[in-house]
Amino acid sequence: MLQPLYPSLYQINTRICLTELGEQLGRPATLDxxxxxxxxxxxxxxxxxxxxxxxxxxxxxxxxxxxxxPQWRDGYLKQLPDLTDKDICGSPFAVSAYLPHSxxxxxxxxxxxxxxxxxRNLLLMLDFVGNHTALDHPWVHDHPEYYIHGDENNLxxxxxxxxxxxxxxxxxxxxxxxxxxxxGWPDSAQLNYRHAGLRRAMSDTLHEIAxxxxxxxxxxxxxxxxxxxxxxxxxxxxxxxxxxxxxxxxWPEALARVRREHPGFRFLAEVYWDLEWEMQQQGFDYTxxxxxxxxxxxxxxxxxxxxxxxxxxxxxxxxxxxENHDEPRAAATFPWPQHQAAAVITFLVPGLRFFHEGQFEGxxxxxxxxxxxxxxxxPNPFVNAFYQRLLGCIYRPEVRSGRxxxxxxxxxxxxxxxxxxxxxxxxxTEQGRRLLIVVNYSPNQGQCRLVLPFPGLRxxxxxxRDEMRPITYARDGNALGEEGLYLDMPGWCYxxxxxxxxx
Numbered sequence: 001m002l003q004p005l006y007p008s009l010y011q012i013n014t015r016i017c018l019t020e021l022g023e024q025l026g027r028p029a030t031l032d033x034x035x036x037x038x039x040x041x042x043x044x045x046x047x048x049x050x051x052x053x054x055x056x057x058x059x060x061x062x063x064x065x066x067x068x069x070p071q072w073r074d075g076y077l078k079q080l081p082d083l084t085d086k087d088i089c090g091s092p093f094a095v096s097a098y099l100p101h102s103x104x105x106x107x108x109x110x111x112x113x114x115x116x117x118x119x120r121n122l123l124l125m126l127d128f129v130g131n132h133t134a135l136d137h138p139w140v141h142d143h144p145e146y147y148i149h150g151d152e153n154n155l156x157x158x159x160x161x162x163x164x165x166x167x168x169x170x171x172x173x174x175x176x177x178x179x180x181x182x183x184g185w186p187d188s189a190q191l192n193y194r195h196a197g198l199r200r201a202m203s204d205t206l207h208e209i210a211x212x213x214x215x216x217x218x219x220x221x222x223x224x225x226x227x228x229x230x231x232x233x234x235x236x237x238x239x240x241x242x243x244x245x246x247x248x249x250x251w252p253e254a255l256a257r258v259r260r261e262h263p264g265f266r267f268l269a270e271v272y273w274d275l276e277w278e279m280q281q282q283g284f285d286y287t288x289x290x291x292x293x294x295x296x297x298x299x300x301x302x303x304x305x306x307x308x309x310x311x312x313x314x315x316x317x318x319x320x321x322x323e324n325h326d327e328p329r330a331a332a333t334f335p336w337p338q339h340q341a342a343a344v345i346t347f348l349v350p351g352l353r354f355f356h357e358g359q360f361e362g363x364x365x366x367x368x369x370x371x372x373x374x375x376x377x378x379p380n381p382f383v384n385a386f387y388q389r390l391l392g393c394i395y396r397p398e399v400r401s402g403r404x405x406x407x408x409x410x411x412x413x414x415x416x417x418x419x420x421x422x423x424x425x426x427x428x429t430e431q432g433r434r435l436l437i438v439v440n441y442s443p444n445q446g447q448c449r450l451v452l453p454f455p456g457l458r459x460x461x462x463x464x465r466d467e468m469r470p471i472t473y474a475r476d477g478n479a480l481g482e483e484g485l486y487l488d489m490p491g492w493c494y495x496x497x498x499x500x501x502x503x
Contacts, residue, residue, distance in 0.1 A: 003264075004400035005316065007048035008353040009125065011324065014054045015089060015372045017357070018104060030105030031055075031113045043120040045388075046395035047355075050117060051125040051217060053325060054092030054369070055110065057101050061136035062094030065187040066370040076368055079375050089372045092127065093219055094134040094187040098209050110212060123214035125268065130202060130250070131223040132177025132188035139201070140174070140189055141167050145241040146198035148175040148190040148233055160184055179223055180232040193224045194237045194245040203254045210258045215266035221284065222275045224250050255283040268319060268352070280317050286352045289318035296322075296342040297333065301421050301441040308349060308406050308425070318351040323359055325369055331383060332364035337492035340386055341439050344468075344494045345423055347394055348437050350404050360387040393467050393496050398427035398435045407436075409448040412486060418446035422487065426453060426499075434499040436464070443491040449484035456501060457481045464497040477501065 014031075021029035042050060066072060067088045076083050100110040114124050133139060139146050144167040155162045155173050161184040162173050176184030177191075184190070191198055209216070222228055226247055229237055239245055258265050269276075269284040276287040295303040308315070322330040322343055334342055347353045358367075362380030393399060407424040411417070421442035427435040434454055440446045457477035464473040464485075475485065489495075 003048060006350055006352065006400055008046060008355065008394060009049035009051055009319075010042050010045075010047045010355050010357065011051040011053060012357045013325065013367065013369075014052045014104065015092070016367060016374050019372045028103065030103075031100075031109040032105055034113060036116065039116060039120055039122065043122055045391050046400075047122065049123045049125050049215065053127060055100055055104065055126055056092070056095045057097040057099045058090050058092065058094055059096035059134050059136040062090035062096070062134050062187040063088065064090075065094075065135070066090040069186060072368075072370060076371060079365060079368060080371065080373060083371075087371050087373045089370065091185075091187055091369050093129050093132075093369070094185075095127075095129050096134040096137050098205055100212070107212075114213070123266075125215040125217055125266075126209070126213045127219060128206065128209070128216040129219045130191070131220050132185070132190050135163075135165070135187060135189055137189065140165060143197070143201070144169060144172050144174070145239065145243075146191060146195055146201065148192045148236050149173060149240050150175055150236065154236075160186070165189075175233070175236065178232065179220065180228070190233075191224075192233075192237055192239065193226075193229055193250050194247070195239045195241075196243060196246050199246060199250055199254075202250065203257060206254055206258055207261070210262050210265055214264070215268060215285075217268045217270065218284070219270055221251070221269035221279055222271045222273065225275070225278070225282075249282055251279075251282040251284070276318070277314060280314065284317070286317050286319050289320055289351065292318070292346065293321060293327070296345065296441075299338065299441070299443075301423055304345065304423050304441060305406070308423070312350065312404070315350040319354050320346045320349065320351040321354040321356070322346050323356045324354065325356065325367075328366050329364050330359060331362040331380065332366075336382075338443075339383075341441055341492045341494050343387070343390060344437060344439055344496065345441065347390060348399060348427075348496065349425065353394055360384050389468050393435075396427075396433075396435065396467075398429050398433050402427040402429045402433070402435075405453060407453060408451040410451065410484065412447035412449055412488070416447060418442075418444065419448035421446040422448050422450075422489075424450055428454070435467075436497040436499050437495070438487055438489070438497070439494040440487075440489040440491060445488070445490055447486070447488045449486055451484050452480055452499075454499060460501040460503065463500045463502060464495075465500065467496040467498055468494070471495075473497075 018029040021033050067085055100107050117124055150162040150173040162175055164173050175190040177188035178184035255267055266285045268286040269279040271279045271287050279287045292307050362383030363377050365375050367374040404427050409419050409422045411419045421440050423441050424438045458481045460477035462475045462477050
């Protein structure tokens, strides 16, 4: 399947989706029950990928931890005041086996769903949790050497990071999975990537599950890097069985092995801490771009422009988003005028455009990943109408496969600093199609002159037709070439102009 240069991805919380379908059907729903109408709508909106979050088998240990953790339970009750234990299914990132969950129809149902997606030219992305396993993963008992170990002193002084477990070689103290900045996740066991046997087993796992999908979103992918592993665990990462420690990164050879059999397979890394470029060099096709999200949330246009000066190949591999299952809902985070301006920038710059189920409906409550049910919310028609117009722009050939560049703005007149509020860029195709995006990313009125990078303006009448609202402006090409495009825009205002040259 031929992919555009800049594809789009739609994330679905599988558990919540199937729970809501089951309520409509009056019985438990499986992947076979995902309606064709839903898949048709996602395809018609121009998406290339569907990410089904939480397809893999989870165990009773993770569910028990999720149900009994006091702080987590307090969070659930804020979302669902009528919470019951049945609602708490455990985290999808506490994977006990990389097999499609039996509750969702198992492997046959997943294979049938993938066939339905392929008929619609939709690709399937699933999860890979490389850093840790569930507490009741078979390796915990059968291969304790695959994990980070602690001792009684660790358990006494860091009970949040260690736990006692029975293994085939007797009782052991293992570490919970974590990153270096937060306490351990109590429903997980930390894998040790300095152990050669563990690396072979994880590579085999990747190789096996690659036949079930077209791509994998790799959870917290940077945690397995040797330098991060050393910073988090230090000497605790020495293999307990005395085998020689492996000091090189896991990812390059593991990803290459998958691609040797599945050349078009895609890997997406969840990554932070300015390690995005590093993970791209490790072989990932796409990496999270939370830095852009943070700068947009901060409302500082200069930092946004500077971010967009990055190498174009780096940007092509960046995953652009305004919300996901880890971030708060955009409709609850950004005031509505800023929300629209941020979305225009996020999803019309280069990269993989990543949308979260519920974003188009304006949901404001961030659903817990430990729950199979979420609070009901009425859809917001204004949010939906905006995103449908924006999707129409994203689906244009200029934005999917064209040539992008950041545009230069200049002061509209001396001593007017508001030109610095603008973020402007354009798309062009070899066939001459042109799209110009201008955003006043500030709450204040602003003015600037925009240097248009389009040839052949002189001697023409230039029409600027806004693709987001029914407005068309006519300008003289000679004036545009000499003086630039004058813009005077209210705070958070934006335009997505199709640029046409007329005799």
